[in-house]
Amino acid sequence: MNHTVPPVRLEPDPALCGEPDLRRVGAHPDHWYPLAWSRELKKGGTLACAFAGEPIVLVRPKDGPVFALEDRCAHRQVPLSKGKVDGCAVRCAYHGWAYSQTGACVDVPYLGKDRMPNGVRSYPVREMNGLVLVFPGDPALAEETPLPGLGSVADPAYKTRRFGREVGCHYSFMHENLMDMNHQFMHSKQMGQMKPRVLGQSRGEDWCEVRYSFKRTGGSQPLGEAVIFGERRSGIKNELERDVMTVRTEYPYQTLRIQTEGQPPVMDLWIVYVPLDKEQKRNRVFGLLSIRKPKVPFILDAAWPLLVLFTERIFREDRDIVELEQAAHDAQGEDWNQEVFPVIRTLRGLLAERGVHGSAEPA
Amino acid sequence: MNHTVPPVRLEPDPALCGEPDLRRVGAHPDHWYPLAWSRELKKGGTLACAFAGEPIVLVRPKDGPVFALEDRCAHRQVPLSKGKVDGCAVRCAYHGWAYSQTGACVDVPYLGKDRMPNGVRSYPVREMNGLVLVFPGDPALAEETPLPGLGSVADPAYKTRRFGREVGCHYSFMHENLMDMNHQFMHSKQMGQMKPRVLGQSRGEDWCEVRYSFKRTGGSQPLGEAVIFGERRSGIKNELERDVMTVRTEYPYQTLRIQTEGQPPVMDLWIVYVPLDKEQKRNRVFGLLSIRKPKVPFILDAAWPLLVLFTERIFREDRDIVELEQAAHDAQGEDWNQEVFPVIRTLRGLLAERGVHGSAEPA
Amino acid sequence: MNHTVPPVRLEPDPALCGEPDLRRVGAHPDHWYPLAWSRELKKGGTLACAFAGEPIVLVRPKDGPVFALEDRCAHRQVPLSKGKVDGCAVRCAYHGWAYSQTGACVDVPYLGKDRMPNGVRSYPVREMNGLVLVFPGDPALAEETPLPGLGSVADPAYKTRRFGREVGCHYSFMHENLMDMNHQFMHSKQMGQMKPRVLGQSRGEDWCEVRYSFKRTGGSQPLGEAVIFGERRSGIKNELERDVMTVRTEYPYQTLRIQTEGQPPVMDLWIVYVPLDKEQKRNRVFGLLSIRKPKVPFILDAAWPLLVLFTERIFREDRDIVELEQAAHDAQGEDWNQEVFPVIRTLRGLLAERGVHGSAEPA
Known part of the structure; x- marks a missing residue:
């Protein structure tokens, strides 16, 4: 009989696993993260992305730089990425509410312009070397936070x-x-x-x-x-x-x-x-x-x-x-x-x- | 930089959303609800339906009106809709317990008729204009609760x-x-x-x-x-x-x-x-x-x-x-x-x- | 109207259902349970099995009897069943840690033999009449616990x-x-x-x-x-x-x-x-x-x-x-x-x- 050896029961070793559980530590949002390849986002199109459960829509107007908003209409929270790019704004597919690049609600087709409702969150965006980078954290820190080096992608060698x-x-x-x-x-x-x-x-x-x-x-x-x-x-x-x-x-x-x-x-x-x-x-x-x-x-x-x-x-x-x-x-x-x-x-x-x-x- | 505008964070507006959350308010059961189209329920057949998580079986005997019971055999809670219509009763597929239109257990093949176990809940039913309507709430209110108008379905124009x-x-x-x-x-x-x-x-x-x-x-x-x-x-x-x-x-x-x-x-x-x-x-x-x-x-x-x-x-x-x-x-x-x-x-x-x-x- | 009979609401009968809920009572682990058919476990192969949520790997070395270990490498808990049989040991697919039939860690390719980490649990095993039987409970009781009779499988009649x-x-x-x-x-x-x-x-x-x-x-x-x-x-x-x-x-x-x-x-x-x-x-x-x-x-x-x-x-x-x-x-x-x-x-x-x-x- 070869099972007389008492079984070794593996218990987590606190000294090794440490506190807290690393698998529950979130990626810090105060960095620039790529959310899409540039080629995924067509001119005049939108793209649904996400960072840590936060839905984010990337919008590329026909003229002008990419912008990023919370991907939830302020009205009924359906994804703005299902909507349409309308000039420099994105318009929700359901009742046509429109948002500018700052997230401000700039048009509700059945409301006066003086009564615009709350808008949605916007995110700082940079596009470089085929990546669309978004800053999902505190926007006040975006400017001072360095963009990633991206290795040798820009080197023609x-x-x-x-x-x-x-x-x-x-x-x-x-x-x-x-x-x-x-x-x-x-x-x-x-x-x-x-x-x-x-x-x-x-x-x-x-x-x-x-x-x-x-x-x-x-x-x-x-x-x-x-x-x-x-x-x-x-x-x-x-x-x-x-x-x-x-x-x-x-x-x-x-x-x-x-x-x-x-x-x-x-x-x-x-x-x-x-x-x-x-x-x-x-x-x-x-x-x-x-x-x-x-x-x-x-x-x-x-x-x-x-x-x-x-x-x-x-x-x-x-x-x-x-x-x-x-x-x-x-x-x-x-x-x-x-x-x-x-x-x-x-x-x-x-x-x-x-x-x-x-x-x-x-x- | 076009992100100097502080982001607007949409918070639920209590005055607009109100209490309680409307999406958690249940449909009131003290009304007549269609659970099936008449054509879905064949003569001598059963149909598994549901109202708000309550399983309901519709039964159409070969002779006699449709009836509706809780779709759970009293014995082992398997769906009666898997069973067979036997005269004016429905018989569970597993051990053959039979239930009448009132939900009373009327036969257990291996028990004396004097020892019938508890039955199952029954529901008031009406059939009209191709719809089988069930009253899932308090049955004492069914009689006095008006049936729905059904628009112009009955009008030959x-x-x-x-x-x-x-x-x-x-x-x-x-x-x-x-x-x-x-x-x-x-x-x-x-x-x-x-x-x-x-x-x-x-x-x-x-x-x-x-x-x-x-x-x-x-x-x-x-x-x-x-x-x-x-x-x-x-x-x-x-x-x-x-x-x-x-x-x-x-x-x-x-x-x-x-x-x-x-x-x-x-x-x-x-x-x-x-x-x-x-x-x-x-x-x-x-x-x-x-x-x-x-x-x-x-x-x-x-x-x-x-x-x-x-x-x-x-x-x-x-x-x-x-x-x-x-x-x-x-x-x-x-x-x-x-x-x-x-x-x-x-x-x-x-x-x-x-x-x-x-x-x-x-x- | 045939619904004047008050509906019978079936409530669980404590005298019949009893305490505790039988469907939450676990199968007692202090018995021999077949975890696989012998033919499922090839020579020099492993097989991923389970008892009540506990992952167990069966290992059949090219020479020697089947053994059973916890199916989780001590290092990173990936299944040992994805690994390779190496002589009388099983080696994890990821970083190559090896375990003997007792569950002891016997080799980490990049560590000295004097610094072996904790191993994994092993389980008593018997193989008979085409079944691989494992004792998932207290191993001290395995020896004294009778093996199942297996009906007439061994009778040539x-x-x-x-x-x-x-x-x-x-x-x-x-x-x-x-x-x-x-x-x-x-x-x-x-x-x-x-x-x-x-x-x-x-x-x-x-x-x-x-x-x-x-x-x-x-x-x-x-x-x-x-x-x-x-x-x-x-x-x-x-x-x-x-x-x-x-x-x-x-x-x-x-x-x-x-x-x-x-x-x-x-x-x-x-x-x-x-x-x-x-x-x-x-x-x-x-x-x-x-x-x-x-x-x-x-x-x-x-x-x-x-x-x-x-x-x-x-x-x-x-x-x-x-x-x-x-x-x-x-x-x-x-x-x-x-x-x-x-x-x-x-x-x-x-x-x-x-x-x-x-x-x-x-x-």
Whole structure:
């Protein structure tokens, strides 16, 4: 009989899980978050978005910049995104109430202009590099809050893949997934066996980062990876080890760069996870994956479909596992995380410090 | 920067929303409600219905009138509607317990007749003009409570379209939708641009009504509308303005009539919204749309499919928007309605006064 | 007017329903429960199972016996069943943590062996007659707790059909369904009209049973039933009445045997209902239906598909009705059962006594 060993019952370790439950800490709204890709919002059109359960409509007038309002008509709270763009205003589909870019109600077709009812909330907006960025928090802080760097997307030496989709988990699982490169184990089918080594970690007030090198311990370099590293690698064994991967959370964004010392990154990823629902159990990923163009740029273009396929597979594996983490948290009702990797403990501390406690909703 | 205007945060206005939340006021059960169309209930058959979460089975014996019972066997609460009609009784599918029209348990196949267990609740029933009407409230009040008028369905001068389907919202959104003709804005694709003008409103103890005239401000008369008005309209501009539309809530029913003064209505709609679930967030519509036959009745018959199509489209637009209203209420957890139209304020007062407070369930 | 009879309002009868609500009593975990068929668990594979909301992974190493662990990695609680069998251990898919059959964490690829974190719970396991049995309760009691008898599955004089599927109801509805043969009424389409007669009932500390005989009152013997009774029956009327059916709940299992006095059973059913979710509103059925082989065994083999079809139809009718019972309980929020059959009152008492109160979760 091999069951005489008394069963070990795993209990959450307060020293490791900490208080409060990180999965109930809200993403802080006093930052610029992308709510849509520019191409999703047509001229003269509207787009229904959300930040942490707050419905937000993006409006692109035929002339003039994009604006963002609470996506609820002041009258009966139906989504303004179902309405029509009318000049520089958006008009509710139901009874035709119209709102300007400030959220003021500027027309009710059956009321005098002197009796306009309350309007709706408006949000600061910026559009850059194909992203529509919104400031869901205190609008008085928008002006002074820096816009995100967006990696190398604006650098012509790079070619960028825009990607992202909805993932059914708390954004913190996403940060932890990317920063803990020990999860290469999960991708061994796609990437071969790679042993990560931590070169060092550091932490500042609103950021933390870790540097890794990798050693291939089994399998051969996948084609998708070869695309990223370009022709540089051909025929050179263990070249990989000279590269450093830096993963950084600069709240609320995350970056991953691969580079050889003293040279520009061969790969530069900028990514953010925008909470969609009030409980922040779903997020929308916006990722900009920039690859440095080789001397013969044509090679990168030709290999691009391969890179897309490769990154999609990796992304799908990551998405499946973080959604299982969320499902486990839902079933348990609390965080039982037993973290042994100091890098992730640091990250968890940062996310808990910078997030919103008590309520997962924007202020 | 165009966001220096401080954002207007819409808060529910107690003076407008009132207490209690109208969307939590139950439809009063002490009225006759249609639970089914007669044609849905075959001879020797049963039909599962509901009123505000109370499951009700309609039974039509091969000989004898329809009866209505609680749709739960007294034994194990499985639906009697899954059972069989046996003479003048309905027999549960599971262990064969039988119930008469009074709800008394009249047979348990494996028990003596002297030991019959408790039965189930029965409900007063009337069948008229193709509707099975049930009185879900205090049965002592059924006899004295008037049956609904059903518009012009019984008048041979009219042809009637029976329509209806389930809509995912509180019945109060339906009343408000029909009575506020400013929502013509939403139907402008189907109906052209029509400007409603309020001629007057009135209110009694258990009713309120509003009278409108309309002026076409854009587009041409749709064919479906022409069917309703018949050949009378051909070639006469602004004839429409001589018509008066009267929308009336006579609790719990609603009617909409279009007529020229001193003449019988050209259109006479009777409609009711029967709550299905306990929370009354779903209702089933029963509508009787009666159109006055023209001198050459054949024209109306020929154009009937057009009218069906036209009204279906209108109805679909209405259904979509009221379901969005319910979804907004669900997300907010309370009513944020900011009503500026006095007619609808009156209606809201009436619905709140006549409904059931505290619990949305029948007494 | 036929509604002057005041309606009878069925209220739950405390004397009949008793306290506590039987549908909230958990199946006692201190028994051996099948969690899977042996054939479902391949060599070198894992299988995700559950008992009352507790996720359990079964692991079959390439060499060595099946073992069972909590299906949650100690690190991030993702299911170990998504991982890989690695020798005699199972390795989590995410970061590669490995667990032995005792649940001890035996490897974290990026940690020293002297710093192993907490492991996970393990469960006693037995495999017999094509079933993987797990002891979800206090492991100290596993050794002394008898394994179930499994009817005649091991007797070469019988041919056994293994069947089962998930059913959306509390396990107690299943026990009551099988033991109350008055529900033959429901199967009259499949089985003809059969009148059960109770010959007697008895009750012990952890069991109760009832003996029935049957009289055919209408219809003819179905082919599926003839398969069970074999050629013995051909041409003999009312032979059926000499047979005795014994239905027994021997907590937590149930059996149904049909035999003529002094002879071995012609049919011997062993069955159990394993709760899946925490609220125990779903169960997985594991049934072993053993039919005594006739003198010419070939006949039974030839007729087997007929028996499968017959039993599937019966089972489907049963499943539909018990799921309706659960739905009624969900809607009511409590048990309104009004039991008049003493056999079922005894059974309900037994199930309430032997189950787990307060919490439906395993200890």
